[in-house]
Amino acid sequence: MKNYIQADEWKIIEEGFKPELNKISESIFSLGNGRMGQRANFEEAYSGDTLQGNYVAGVYYPDKTRVGWWKNGYPEYFAKVINAANWIGIDVMIGGEQFDLAKCEVSSFRRELNMKEGYLKRTFRAKTTGGVEVEGEALRFCSIADDETGAIKYTITPVNYSGPLTLTPYVDGDVVNKDSNYDEKFWDEVEKENWTDGGYVQMRTKKTGFEVATGQRFTVSHGGEVKCVEREKYVGTSVELNAVEGQPITLIKYAANISSQNYPADALSEVLKTTLKTIGEKGFDQMLAEQAAAWEQKWRHNDIIIEGDVAAQQGIRFNIFQLNQTYTGEDDRLNIGPKGFTGEKYGGSTYWDTEAYCVPFYLATAEQKVTRNLLLYRYKQLGKAIENAQLLGFKDGAALYPMVTMDGTESHNEWEITFEEVHRNGAIAYAIFNYVRYTGDAQYLADYGLEVLIAIARFWSQRVNWSDERQQYVMLGVTGPNEYENNVNNNWYTNTIACWCMQYAMEVAEQVKAENPQKYQALVDKVHFDDGNETAKFREIIGKMYFPYNEKLDVFMQQDGYMDKEQILVKDLPAAERPLNQKWSWDRILRSCFIKQADVLQGLYFFEDQYDIHTIRRNYDFYEPRTVHESSLSPCVHAVIAAKLGDEARAYEFYLRTSRLDLDDYNNDTEDGCHITSMAGTWMAVVQGFGGMRVKDGKLSFNPFLPVQWQSFSFHIGFRGTLLNIKVGKEGVQIRNLSGKEITVSIYGKDQLVDANNELMVEA
Ligand code: BGC
DSSP: OOOOOOOSSEEEEESSSSSSGGHHHHHHHHEEESSSSEEEOOOOOOOOOOOOOEEEEEOOOOOEEEOOSSTTTOOOOOOOOOEEEEEEEEEEETTTOOOOOOGEEEEEEEEEETTTTTTTEEEEEEEEEETTTEEEEEEEEEOSSSSTEEEEEEEEESSSEEEEEEEEEEEEEOOOTTTTTTTTTOOOEEEEEETEEEEEEEEEETTTTEEEEEEEEEESSSOOEEEEEEETTTEEEEEEEOOTOOOOOOEEEEEEETTTSSSSSGGGHHHHHHHHHHHHHHHHHHHHHHHHHHHHHHHHHHOOOEESSSSHOOOHHHHHHHHHHHOOOSSOOOOOOOTSSSSTTSSSOOOOIIIIIIIHHEEEEEEEEHHHHHHHHHHHHHHHHHHHHHTTTOOTTTTOOOOOBBBSSSSOHHHHHHHTTTOOOOOOOOHHHHHHHHHTHHHHHIIIIHHHHHHHHHHHHHOOOEEEEEEEEEESSSSSSTTTTSSSOOOOOHHHHHHHHHHHHHHHHHHHHOOOOOOHHHHHHHOOOOOHHHHHHHHHHHHOOOOOEETTEEEEEESSGGGGSSSOEEEEEOOGGGEEEEEEEHHHHHSSOOBBOOOOHHHHHGGGGGOOHHHHHHHHHHHHHGGGOOSSTTTHHHHHHHHHHHHHHHHHHHHHHHHTTTTTTTTOGGGGGOOOHHHHHHHHHIIIIOOOOOOEETTTEEEOOOOTTTTTTEEEEEETTEEEEEEEESSSSEEEEOOOSOEEEEEEEEEEEEEEOOOOEEEE
């Protein structure tokens, strides 16, 4: 755990030069706009510890799988979000030396991420080995208003020096991925051009053939001698100036990434040139103003205000900021990578994280189409999910969605996860349910949802088998959400969500049949749905499914044999042995009773309405003390359940673990990138946990409490055409309806009508 980020309500601030923490800061201070993003690398050369990262959403490379022991069914490739051309680079030569902070004596350094307006600012004062002292300021952003573009304003002031100074802004496509399996480079050059005020490189990914033209245009405040510099995959323009002591020199760099995902490959260079011209003419200040306006718009819909705790305020805004930088919902081919644009780890962009954790955030804070696009992403990949299931021996239109993917193809290759962590299929069905419950968009079910649900239900009906011994259906050889157990039989969560999926598919089939008979028939024909026989099979399985349960303890058993394990509690583990995944052998972890993340409790979170509060409490009391929360996705679910059980102090404790996970590098791994998907969990902890928000029968309900550490907190919720601000304070709950449509919400179990553009107070 680190504690070097300074508290501020709207900014993330790092003060002082800390090269040993640089990779962590590069992750934390990352920028993105949904279509592209980058780590907070320096513009000028840096020979210190750094992970360079520029990413273009949806552009990936299928890196050939590397495993010790090949198993049939493994995907051949692991699709990776790849490091793309670096457009931020500006080389600085001063006093005959390449300016490089790693080689300088740095007397001041500050990095600041302005979350309100969406930019990164860095200032420094440093002395080169030759004794030249300079001051620098770099301000840059990835434009939210125009998501193919970005800009940098880079100012350098020689403090004690007059003489030659060369600035070389460049675009460099000669980049590598740290996680490349065979040390390959993933890009080939297609073409490039170099001008006196800019240039571009057009690159093509090997195998996948994505082309991206990355270009720059720049202006410099002082004239100088201009030379074009070129090498493979690189264009730069050097400007040799005569610097004068004390006089700032400013370079403004406009950049764009134009991808063949959106234009024909042979049009990229023309689109790029036009884009660069347009933003160059618009100018830096105007672009920055548009950036601030775009962020203001976002914050208006999704800000959470916490009074009385600056660290908590900074934490929650950071999470919301990063989620908005990662996914904007503009494009249904894109998804939310666990690391977003902040690092390479985890490769592919899509995990069950999206459906299980991110959907609630986008449902409440963004337009309906944003979540709809997340669902459509999976709908469009249904064919591949069916192929994926076929590869593993399933048939008749059964679908198994991949554990990790970019384009629908499975990209994960550890058998115990790829083949066995099948519960992910359930989260995809659950997201459809969640979306329809929230939005009321039943049409989605007829148009797309039911087709996915049938394919998923078919998978489950084939994944179980009848046990003669038990005279029940069982599900063997699975990995539940708790990845510290592999290849277990009858994971309670997986059996539960499997049955729920089959049940939900049948209910939706009935609904669509009644409301939209023609569509229903067309779908039945398309997917050869034998509704009589298939639903009979689903019903039979649901009725005779085996759910592990311990009578003595009166709790669900995470899986068969869980009680054979030595029962030790996390509180009795020596601190020096944590985190287990860094201190223990994998074998020891697998044999232990310790739980990585919510498993039985994930099921109780999803399906809370099916269980009474005593059942939830008993299971929570049993499992939480055995849970090490070594997945960033764990504390949030526990926060919501603890809040529901009235354990406010624990709920707050869990919230703290998720809220500043990256800012304080809680798990010692932020240098690989931020935990973007778990950030949605932080939001859940506040809104569903402290706010007690639920949606039932088309109505929002709140059951809030105020953590004792806070004066108040408030959040925004968009719901079916209304926008609400809910403020929970010492005096009670204030509901402001910021829309022109009245709404009835339930507060502490009592219905309250809130008129359009009006507010209401419910006293504590
Ligand atoms: C978690 C998974 C999650 C993945 C990506 C793993 O550590 O156990 O549940 O999908 O990280 O966030």
